[in-house]
Amino acid sequence: MSAINYRPDIDGLRALAVIAVVLFHCGLGMPGGYIGVDVFFVISGYLISSIIWKKLGQNKFSFRDFWVRRIRRITPAFLAVVLATLTAGYFILLPDDYDSLGKSSFYASVMGANFFFWKSGGYFASSAEEMPLLHMWSLAVEEQFYLFLPLFLWAIFKIANGQVRFVLGFILTGILLSLALSIYALPKDSDATFYLLPTRTWELLAGVLVAFLPRPGLFERKVVSSLLSLAGLSGIILPVFFFDAETAFPGMAALPPVLGAALLIWLRTGAHDGSPMPVVSRALASRPVVFVGLISYSWYLWHWPMAAFTRYLSFGEISTGAGLSILFSSFVLAVLSWKFIENRFRSPQTTKQGRFVLLGVGAVQAAVLVIGIVVAKFNGIPSRLPADALAAAEAKHDRKFRVQVKPRDVRSRNLPEIGDPHGKKTLLLWGDSHAMSITPAFDEVLKKRGWKGYVAAHPSTPPVLDFVHESQYGLGKDSPAFNQAVLEFVKSEKVDTVVLNAYWSAVSSEPDLQINLLKTIEEVIAIGAHPVLLLDVPVHTIDIPKEIAISRWLGRDYESHLKNTADLDKFDGIDSEILRLIKNTGSTILNPKKNFLSEDLFIAEFNGHLLYHDEQHLSTQGALRNATFIEEHLLTPASRP
Numbered sequence: 316m317s318a319i320n321y322r323p324d325i326d327g328l329r330a331l332a333v334i335a336v337v338l339f340h341c342g343l344g345m346p347g348g349y350i351g352v353d354v355f356f357v358i359s360g361y362l363i364s365s366i367i368w369k370k371l372g373q374n375k376f377s378f379r380d381f382w383v384r385r386i387r388r389i390t391p392a393f394l395a396v397v398l399a400t401l402t403a404g405y406f407i408l409l410p411d412d413y414d415s416l417g418k419s420s421f422y423a424s425v426m427g428a429n430f431f432f433w434k435s436g437g438y439f440a441s442s443a444e445e446m447p448l449l450h451m452w453s454l455a456v457e458e459q460f461y462l463f464l465p466l467f468l469w470a471i472f473k474i475a476n477g478q479v480r481f482v483l484g485f486i487l488t489g490i491l492l493s494l495a496l497s498i499y500a501l502p503k504d505s506d507a508t509f510y511l512l513p514t515r516t517w518e519l520l521a522g523v524l525v526a527f528l529p530r531p532g533l534f535e536r537k538v539v540s541s542l543l544s545l546a547g548l549s550g551i552i553l554p555v556f557f558f559d560a561e562t563a564f565p566g567m568a569a570l571p572p573v574l575g576a577a578l579l580i581w582l583r584t585g586a587h588d589g590s591p592m593p594v595v596s597r598a599l600a601s602r603p604v605v606f607v608g609l610i611s612y613s614w615y616l617w618h619w620p621m622a623a624f625t626r627y628l629s630f631g632e633i634s635t636g637a638g639l640s641i642l643f644s645s646f647v648l649a650v651l652s653w654k655f656i657e658n659r660f661r662s663p664q665t666t667k668q669g670r671f672v673l674l675g676v677g678a679v680q681a682a683v684l685v686i687g688i689v690v691a692k693f694n695g696i697p698s699r700l701p702a703d704a705l706a707a708a709e710a711k712h713d714r715k716f717r718v719q720v721k722p723r724d725v726r727s728r729n730l731p732e733i734g735d736p737h738g739k740k741t742l743l744l745w746g747d748s749h750a751m752s753i754t755p756a757f758d759e760v761l762k763k764r765g766w767k768g769y770v771a772a773h774p775s776t777p778p779v780l781d782f783v784h785e786s787q788y789g790l791g792k793d794s795p796a797f798n799q800a801v802l803e804f805v806k807s808e809k810v811d812t813v814v815l816n817a818y819w820s821a822v823s824s825e826p827d828l829q830i831n832l833l834k835t836i837e838e839v840i841a842i843g844a845h846p847v848l849l850l851d852v853p854v855h856t857i858d859i860p861k862e863i864a865i866s867r868w869l870g871r872d873y874e875s876h877l878k879n880t881a882d883l884d885k886f887d888g889i890d891s892e893i894l895r896l897i898k899n900t901g902s903t904i905l906n907p908k909k910n911f912l913s914e915d916l917f918i919a920e921f922n923g924h925l926l927y928h929d930e931q932h933l934s935t936q937g938a939l940r941n942a943t944f945i946e947e948h949l950l951t952p953a954s955r956p
Contacts, residue, residue, distance in 0.1 A: 324583055325358060326608030327599025328576060332358070333611035335555050337645070340450075340622045341638035347558025350572040352453045353518050353565070354551060355615075357576040359457050360464075360522025361584075367465055368526065371472045381465050385458075386676060389612075391660040392652050393454065394679045396616040397423060400447045401686055407624055409708045409864050410695030416447055417690025423451040424683050426458040433510040445627045450619040452510050459512045460519050479527050486524045493517035501566040505787075508565065518569060521577045530585035537591035540582055544593035547582070550575020613657060614649035621645050628865065630857050630876050700868055707864035710925035713934040716754035720771050722793060725800040728808070734761025734768035741808065742768045742949075743844075745778040745801055746816040747789070749851060752932040753816060756941040760949065769810070771801045777817040777828070780835045784822050798835075806842040812949070813839045816849035818931065823888030832889065836897050847903040847949065851888065852910075852941075853917035854931035863925060877916050905948055907941050 332351035339348025370376035397420050404416045415435070422431035428451035436443055443449055468482075475481035497514040500507060508514045534540050550571040562568050582593050598604065607614075621641045625633055633641070660672050690696060697705055718731045733754060734742070744750050744757050750772040761768045771778075775789030776797060783794050790797050805813055815835070822828050832848075839846040857876045866873045898904060911917045911926065919926055926937030933941075 322580075322583060323600040323605045324596040325362070325580060325599075326611075327596075327601070327604040328354060328358060328579055328608070329611040330604045330607035331551065331599070332576075333614050334607065335551075337614060337618045337642060339555075340619055341641050342633040343635070343638045343642065345555050346560070347554045347556060347562065349564075350551065350554045350558060350569070353569050353572045354576040355453065356457070356515065356518040357522040357525075357573055357580065359460070360519035360524075361526050361577075361580050362522070363461065363464060364468060364523040365526045367468050368472070371469065376465075376469065378465055378469075382461070383673065385461055387661050387672060388657075389454070389458070390676050390680065391672075392613050392616055392656045393423075393451075394676065394683060395652065395656055396620065397448065397683050398679070398686075400620045401683070401690070403620070403624060404447060405696070405699065407627065408695070409861060409868075410697040410700070410705070411708070411711065412445070412627070412695065412861075413699075414691055414695035417687045417695070419446065419448045419451070419687075421684055421687030421691070423448055423455065424680055424687065426455050426462075428452050428455040429459075429510040429512070430455075433506050436506075444631070445623050447620040447623040449623065450615065456510075456512050456515050457519070460516065464519075464523070482527050483524070486520055486527065490517045490520045490524065493520065497569070498566045501563055505563070514565065518565070518573050521573050522580065525577050525581045525584060528581060528584070530581075534582055534586070535590055537593075540591055540593040541595070544579060544582055544595035547575040547578035548595045550578070610646075610649045610653040613652035614646060617648045617652060618642075618645035628869075630862060630873075700864070704864045704868035706923075707860055707867055707920075707925060710860040710863075710934050710936075711928050713925070713936060714752065714928050714932070715935050716758065716770065717751055718770065718772075719751075720773050722790070722797045722800060725771060725797060725804055728804060730769040730771055730804065732767065732769055733758040735765045736767060738765050738767035740764075740766045740812075741810045742766055742812040742814065743771060743801070743805055743810045744768065744814045744816065745771045746814075746849075747772060747776050747778075747818055748774040748932060749818045750778075750814075750816040750849075752928070752934075753849075753852070753938045753941060755935050755938040756945055757814070759939060759942045760946045763946065769804075769808075771804065773797065777819075777822055777832075778815040778835065779817075779828060779831045780838060782825075782827055782831045784825065802835075802838060802842070805839065805844050810844050812847060813844045814847040814849050815839075817851070818854070818888075819851050820854070820888030823890075829890050829893045833893055833896055836900055836902055840900060840902070845903070846897075846900075847905060848889075848894075848897055850904065850906045850908070852907050852933060852937075855917075855919065855927065856930060858930050859919045859927035860925055860929070860934075863920060874916065877919055903948070905945070907944060910940055910944055 332354035334351070335345055335348035335354075336351035337348075338345045339351075367376060367381065401416065401420055404413050408416060419428060419431050419435075422428050428448065432443070432446070432449055432452045435446070467485075471482050471485055493513060493516040497508055497517065500514055534543075554568070554571050558564065558568065579595060579599070583590075583596055592600070618641060621644065622633060625637050625641060629637065660676070697708075700708065716731065716733065720730060724730060733744075734757070738761065742757070742761060744754060751770070751774075754770055754772075757768055773790055775784055775786035776794050777784055778798060778801070780798050780802065781795050782798075783792055785791050804810070815832075836846045836848065855877060857873065862873045862876070865871060894904065908917070921936075921940065924936040925934055926940060928934040
C-alpha cells in the first residue's frame with residue numbers, strides 16, 4: 316500500500332456524487348442520481364482503510380482514536396440536522412408522521428437508521444419521499460462498516476504480518492460473497508438488499524481493495540490513463556441518466572458506478588509527482604469542484620429534509636422552481652455547516668478541547684435520543700393540531716375489515732364472514748384491497764337484507780382467473796391458485812352472488828386482464844352463482860386525510876387537486892367491449908362513481924366525514940356512502956353501467 320496523501324481528485328469525486336444525489340432528490344433530472352451514494356461508499360472504503368493500514372504499519376493505531384475521530388467527523392453536523400429537522404417537524408408534520416420522525420431520529424442516533432427504514436417501506440415508495448431523515452440510512456451503513464473494518468484489518472495485519480498480498484485475498488473474498496448475496500437477495504427482498512450492510516459491504520470493500528492494489532505501470536501512459544478515466548467517469552455518469560426508480564438496484568446494476576469510482580481512485584493511487592494526470596482527474600481536482608467536495612457531507616445532510624418537507628407541503632411534488640430553491644438554499648446551509656460545525660469540531664487544538672467536544676456531542680446526542688423517545692411515546696404529540704385538523708388526520712385509521720385473506724384460508728374454508736351469520740342467501744365479496752375497503756357497506760346491507768357474506772380479498776390481487784399481477788404487496792405468481800381456490804369455495808358453499816371488485820384501472824393495461832375477467836364471469840355463472848362486477852370508486856393522487864388535515868391546520872386549499880368529471884372514464888379501466896360482453900351474460904354491473912360526484916368534482920369529504928383513508932381506499936364512512944346504492948341495485952339482475 317502506498318502512503319496516503321491528500322487527493323483533491325477524491326474531493327472532486329465526492330462533488331460528483333453529491334451533485335447527482337441532490338439533483339435527483341430535488342426533482343431536477345438525473346433519475347439515477349441515487350447511485351451517488353454508491354460512489355460515496357467506495358470513497359469511504361478507500362480512505363478509511365488507507366488511514367487504518369498506515370497507522371498499523373507505524374504501530375500507532377488505536378481503536379479508541381479511530382472511533383473518536385469518526386465521531387468528531389460525522390456526529391456534530393449530523394446532530395445539528397436531526398435537531399433542526401425535529402424542530403421543523405413539530406410545526407409541519409401530522410401526528411403519525413411526527414411519531415415516525417421521532418422514531419427515525421432515535422434509530423439514526425444509534426446507527427440503526429437503515430434498519431428503521433427497511434421496515435418502514437422501500438426507498439422509492441411514495442411515502443418514503445416525505446420522510447425527513449430517510450437519507451440517514453446510508454450514514455448508518457457506513458457507521459456499521461466503521462465498527463468492524465478496524466477489527467478486520469487489525470486481525471489481518473497481525474495474521475499476515477503486514478503482507479499486502481494476503482490482505483487482497485480476504486478483501487476479494489468479501490467482495491465476491493457480498494456481491495453474490497446482493498444479486499441473490501435482490502429479487503427476494505429488494506428493501507433489505509437496498510438498506511442493509513451485508514449486501515452493501517462489497518461496495519465499501521471495493522474502495523478498500525483499491526487502497527491495497529499495486530499501481531500498474533500502464534497508468535503512467537497519459538493516453539491510457541486518460542482513456543481509463545473517461546471509462547470510469549462513464550460508469551458513473553451513464554447510470555445517473557439511464558437508471559431510475561424501476562431499476563433493480565443494487566445487485567448487478569451497482570457494478571458500473573462502483574467500478575467507475577474505484578477506477579478513478581485507482582488511477583491516482585500511488586502516483587508520484589511526475590505521473591501524468593488523467594483528464595478526468597484533472598477536472599475533478601479543479602478548485603471549484605474540490606470545494607463542492609469539501610462541503611459534500613453537509614450538503615448531503617441538509618438537502619434531504621428540505622426536499623422532504625417541501626414534498627410534504629406540496630401534495631407530494633416538487634416543482635422546478637421549488638427544486639432550484641432547495642438546491643441553492645441547501646448549498647448555502649451546507650457551506651455554513653461545513654465552516655462553523657464540521658471544521659470547528661473536527662480538529663480540536665488541545666486535549667482539553669477534545670474532551671469538551673466529546674462531552675458536548677454526547678450530551679446533544681442524549682438529548683436527541685430523549686426527544687425521539689418522547690415524540691414516539693406521545694404518538695407524535697397530537698395536541699399540536701386544532702380539533703378539526705386532528706379529526707381529519709385520524710381518518711387515516713377509519714377502516715374496518717382489513718383482513719388479508721391468505722391462500723390457506725380459502726383452502727381451509729376459513730374466510731372472514733360479514734352480514735347475518737344465519738342468513739339463508741349468501742354473497743362473496745372477492746377482490747383486492749379496494750374490495751376490503753368497501754366491505755363495511757356490504758356488511759351493513761347484508762345484515763339488513765338477512766344475507767350471509769364472505770370476504771376473499773388480498774391486496775394487489777384482482778379477482779381474475781389465470782391472471783398474475785406482479786406487485787410488492789400482492790400474491791404475484793400465487794394469484795392463480797388463490798383465485799381458483801376462491802372459485803372452488805363458491806362452488807362447494809353454493810354461494811348465490813359473487814361480487815368482483817378491484818382497482819381495475821391499475822391493471823387494465825396488463826396482458827390478458829380483460830379477456831380473463833370475462834372468462835372469470837363466465838366461470839362464476841357456470842357453477843350457478845350470479846356475478847356482480849363492481850366498478851371502481853374514484854381514486855385521487857393525493858393522500859386525502861393528510862392533505863385535508865394540513866389544509867385545516869395551515870389554511871391551504873386542497874380541492875383543486877381532487878379529480879373531476881374529466882377523469883370520469885379513467886377509473887373504469889375495463890374496455891367498453893368487454894363490459895358489453897359481460898352485460899350480455901346477464902351479470903350485474905354496478906358503477907359507484909356518482910355517489911362521489913358533486914357538481915364537477917369527485918368529493919373526498921361529506922358532512923365533515925372523510926371518505927378515504929388514503930388516496931384511493933375508502934374509509935369506513937366512505938364505504939357506507941355506497942350502502943344505499945348497493946342495496947338498491949345488488950339483487951337487480953339488470954346491468955347498470
